[in-house]
Amino acid sequence: MSLMKKYSVTNFVIYQVSDVLFTISIKTIGMLFTWVMLNQLGLVVELGYFLFISWALQVLTLLAFGLYGDKFSTKFYLISFCILSLLIISSLYFIESKNYFYWGIFFIITSLFSILTQPIGNSIISRILHNTNTDLAFRARGLVSSLNVVSGPAISGILISYLAYGHILVIVFCSVVISFLGFLWVSMMPSEKKADTSKVSLKILKNNPTELRLGAISGIFNFVIVPLVSYFIPFLIIDTMKLGAFDLGIAEFFFGAGMFLGSSVLVKFFNQILGKGYASLTGTILVSLGIFGVSISQSNIHINISMLIAGIGVVIYNINTTSIRMTATPSSQRHSMESVFLSLCIIPIPLGMLFSTYSIQFLSVNSILLGMSLILLFCSILIIKTPNFMHLCKMSSESLDGYYEKLYPRSVS
Numbered sequence: 573m574s575l576m577k578k579y580s581v582t583n584f585v586i587y588q589v590s591d592v593l594f595t596i597s598i599k600t601i602g603m604l605f606t607w608v609m610l611n612q613l614g615l616v617v618e619l620g621y622f623l624f625i626s627w628a629l630q631v632l633t634l635l636a637f638g639l640y641g642d643k644f645s646t647k648f649y650l651i652s653f654c655i656l657s658l659l660i661i662s663s664l665y666f667i668e669s670k671n672y673f674y675w676g677i678f679f680i681i682t683s684l685f686s687i688l689t690q691p692i693g694n695s696i697i698s699r700i701l702h703n704t705n706t707d708l709a710f711r712a713r714g715l716v717s718s719l720n721v722v723s724g725p726a727i728s729g730i731l732i733s734y735l736a737y738g739h740i741l742v743i744v745f746c747s748v749v750i751s752f753l754g755f756l757w758v759s760m761m762p763s764e765k766k767a768d769t770s771k772v773s774l775k776i777l778k779n780n781p782t783e784l785r786l787g788a789i790s791g792i793f794n795f796v797i798v799p800l801v802s803y804f805i806p807f808l809i810i811d812t813m814k815l816g817a818f819d820l821g822i823a824e825f826f827f828g829a830g831m832f833l834g835s836s837v838l839v840k841f842f843n844q845i846l847g848k849g850y851a852s853l854t855g856t857i858l859v860s861l862g863i864f865g866v867s868i869s870q871s872n873i874h875i876n877i878s879m880l881i882a883g884i885g886v887v888i889y890n891i892n893t894t895s896i897r898m899t900a901t902p903s904s905q906r907h908s909m910e911s912v913f914l915s916l917c918i919i920p921i922p923l924g925m926l927f928s929t930y931s932i933q934f935l936s937v938n939s940i941l942l943g944m945s946l947i948l949l950f951c952s953i954l955i956i957k958t959p960n961f962m963h964l965c966k967m968s969s970e971s972l973d974g975y976y977e978k979l980y981p982r983s984v985s
Contacts, residue, residue, distance in 0.1 A: 583758045590754030591689060594654065597747045598686040599724035600731060601661070604740060605672075605679040606802075607732050607817050610810040613672055620929025622676040623802055628922035629680060630687045635915055637688055646692055647755065653685040654752035661745045665738060725828065729821015776905055777912050779983035780976060785958040786893050787916040789951050793859070794917055795924035796944040797886060800863060801827060803928050804937055805879070809872060812937070819872050826876040830862075830883020839888045849965035852892045853955050858885025860948040867941035896964050900975045 609619040660678045667674050731740050777784055801824060809820045834855075842851035862882025869875045901909045931940050955961065960979060964972060976983060 586754045587758045590751040590758070593747045593754075594657075594689060594751035595686060596724045596727055597744045597751070598657070598682045600728040600740065600744050601664075601682050602679055603725065603728040603817065603821070604732055604737075605675050606806050607810065607820075608670075608675065609672060610806055611817075613670065614811070615672060616807060616811060617929060617933060618672070618676075619806075620803055620925060620932065622679065623799075624922050624925035624929055626680045626683045627798065627918075627925050629684060631915075631918050631922060633684050634687060634918060647758070649688065649692065650755040651752065653689065654748055654755060657682055657685060657748050658745060658752070661741055661748065665741045665745075725821040725824030727821070729816075729818040729825075732817035732821075734818075776901075776909050776983050777916065780980045781959040782961055782964065782976075782980075783897055783909070783913060785954065786897070786961065787913050789856075789954055789958075790890075790893070790913075790917040791920040792947060792951055793886070793889070795920040795927075796863065796948060797859070797882075798921045799924045799928040800866070800882075800941070800944070803925065804941060805866070805875065807932070807937060808866070808869070808875065813872060815872055823872060823875050823879055827879040827883040830880040830885075831887040832883075833880075834884040834887035835891060838884055839891050842888060843892070847965055848892045848896070849955075849962040852889050852965070853952050855885040855888030855890075855892070856948060856952040856955060858882065858888070860945045860952070861885075863941055863948065864945040867938045867945060892965070896961070896972070899969060899972045900964060900979075902974045902977045 605622075606619065609615045609622075660682060664675070664678060731743065735743070777787065805823050806820055809815050809823055810817075813819075839851070842854055845851075846854060859882050862878045862880075862885060865878030865881065866875055869878060897909065897913065898906055928940065964975070967975065
């Protein structure tokens with residue numbers, strides 16, 4: 573391996589470690605805020621509104637970043653996120669935990685930093701590695717994403733369960749400092765100047781009924797899954813069952829473990845046995861079953877098992893539909909397709925948070941989750957009825973490559 577390649581790989585590893593530490597730090601701030609709101613203050617509805625505002629701003633921030641994110645360098649954003657997070661953590665150290673309004677504001681701001689590191693992490697891989705070993709790097713990046721989902725809640729839960737408020741913030745502060753130094757160290761190739769693709773992106777999806785339907789289904793997924801993980805599970809664990817932050821972290825850990833198990837083993841198994849189309853259908857049914865399991869759970873053990881099942885289903889559906897989309901879309905327009913598809917998928921998230929916050933005042937959590945389970949079961953029917961999807965799932969990778977150009981010429985012309 574040449575010196576340049578070794579240096580690039582070192583840069584890549586340092587970036588991924590920094591990303592994991594930063595993500596876990598922000599996750600800990602979010603879980604600590606949830607713990608204070610539910611366990612110490614009992615402000616269930618107020619927590620829901622803060623989560624709604626957070627996700628609404630995340631949607632707007634992602635859209636704005638997609639259009640104007642190239643105004644500054646990637647490293648500028650990463651370093652700025654760390655510096656601002658350090659200032660926020662320092663401020664939280666001197667604020668009483670019961671002052672939930674300021675806590676909520678700081679939680680919302682850090683959540684924006686966290687959401688923006690996700691597209692940045694995917695987009696700069698080739699620049700860090702100087703366009704070498706990118707296939708392996710994207711698989712490694714996927715593993716890092718799963719690691720964030722698995723380790724973040726568990727570590728956050730352990731910290732909150734066994735350490736004092738101030739000690740947790742000191743650890744989080746040090747973790748962000750390490751991330752800051754790592755991001756500062758990493759060097760990368762300059763980015764290419766991006767063309768204005770917003771109108772092209774909209775046309776790509778508008779004239780592609782397959783991805784338009786799949787985007788709507790993914791949006792429904794997010795409408796249900798995000799409130800489940802960030803609102804209903806904390807409510808059931810902390811408020812209803814009177815358990816601690818460690819148990820909450822374990823519940824979310826099982827969801828991430830399901831995603832990890834699904835992506836590493838089960839998606840390949842289901843695809844071989846059922847084919848991609850029916851495996852995607854099975855994934856949707858598993859998510860529905862997982863949410864149904866949560867709705868009838870009488871203990872945290874039942875919730876953990878149900879979250880594991882839901883995590884498996886989510887990742888099977890996501891991997892299969894993403895592979896179809898990224899292969900069938902012509903290579904020159906894959907970035908545009910993914911950007912507008914992501915925008916369509918995340919718009920329902922704040923709506924789901926608002927619906928959940930409002931409905932919990934009049935309905936039981938079990939009834940709400942049962943309804944959400946039925947909605948996702950309906951989505952399984954939509955998958956089968958998605959135009960050309962089952963046909964696309966039967967095609968080989970070679971035949972599928974760029975196939976949307978032939979199938980939907982108006983979407984790529």
